[in-house]
Amino acid sequence: MDLNGKVAIVTGGASGLGQGTVEAYVAKGAKVAIFDLNAERAQAVIDNLGADNVAFWSVNVADEESVKNAVAEVVEKFGALHIVNNFAGIGSAAKTYGKKGVFPIEQWDPVIAINLTGTFNVSRYAAEQMSKNEPINDDGGRGVIINTASVAGYEGQIGQVAYSATKGGVIGMTVPMARDLSSYGIRVNTIVPGLIHTPLFESLPEPAYQSLEASVCYPKRLGKASEIAHLAVFIAENDYLNAECIRLDGAIRMQPR
Template identity: 45%
Template sequence: MQLKDNTFLITGAASGLGAATAERIVAAGGRVMVCDLNDSVVAHAESLGESARACRGDVTSAVDMQAAVDAAVALGGEKGMAGVVHCAGVVSVAKLVDREGNPADLDAYARTVQINLVGTFNVMRLAAAAMAGNAPGEDGERGVIINTASVAAFDGQVGQCAYSASKAGVVGMSLPAARELSRHGIRVMAIAPGVFQTPMMSEIPDEAAKALAASVPFPKRLGKPDEFARLAEQIIGNPMLNGEVIRLDGGIRMQ
């Protein structure tokens, strides 16, 4: 599948990984429907020019995401929507038992899982239903889904029970979804980023962020959003990438 002249839905596209992915797709001649809860997604779409449109939406809402998918299909015209890069998500840190002996908040845990895992399933199911009706291209391909997991799915740190569980669920869905959607010519992949320069990192104390960057074997720095976008571009263009999770982390292993 080529980026040029194809249309993609990008969630979490107001900033960070999603914004960078939208920029790279447009630069390669593609079109994007950028979706986010943040109002700034509209300004980002305007900055990308005529090849981008914006919509506000909550990834956990069936109504919002159906509207986003429909808008992307409409933007694609006769070709419809060729793929989705799902970057929306939240980070959460909470110990099971805090220093005062209080248990973790159950609602906070459920919120993390609802956004990161249920939201991913919601976007994936609606995008797949739309792309299943596309005309088949080379190799019979009709679409591609790229979800965002995390290295925390494999080696989460203390306080990451909710975040790690939600991202491990994204990893766990990749292969069965790819197997199921193969009959429709739709590929499913996931990227598991390490520590990246995104607004999500701003929620972590500065000292902790510096320590994480220093712990990356090479290159010894935080990842750049465009490096995520470059991998998404490679996945879209390589039809043999399917049913897999790719770590994009500079070799980091959390402890």
């Protein structure tokens, strides 16, 4: 896919991995819709990249009507939809059972709703719009959905049971979703990040940060948002890449704690 002139939705696009991907797409000539809840951060991205290139929708990805309406409005504004990146997500820290008792269900539900159901909500309504596109290549391609999992989906640590369940679910959706959408020329792939430097890590004490870096096999550092964005661009551009979950993690394999 030639990204010049294409239209992308990036959930969680106002910061972190999402922001890096928005910037990478705009650099390739794409128009980008940010789905986020942080209007102030989104406006800063727009101010930097230009209102002609980026627009913002306040979207709760766990809310079906919010997603459905916003996706339709993106197509109305930009004329089509070709790419979706699902980055929006939250974490949790609680054991299935421990000194504090059983895992509180009120902590479980929102993680499932945002990380798993939210990813599916955006993907299904995006697929509906992509299916209406005229083919953009000789293969009959119409679009690509790029979801985001985590190495926790394979090697969840102690206290990550809810988060790991959602990321394992995203990994598990990849092949059947790609098969579901193959007749429409819509590809589906999943990025599986390891430890990526985001603003969250800046609050860590230096010894803790260095310990995280040391846990990576090679290179001995946290990944960069720009490296995730580079992978997203590659996935979007390579029309033969489909139904894959790609780890970008410096060969880390997470330990129990």
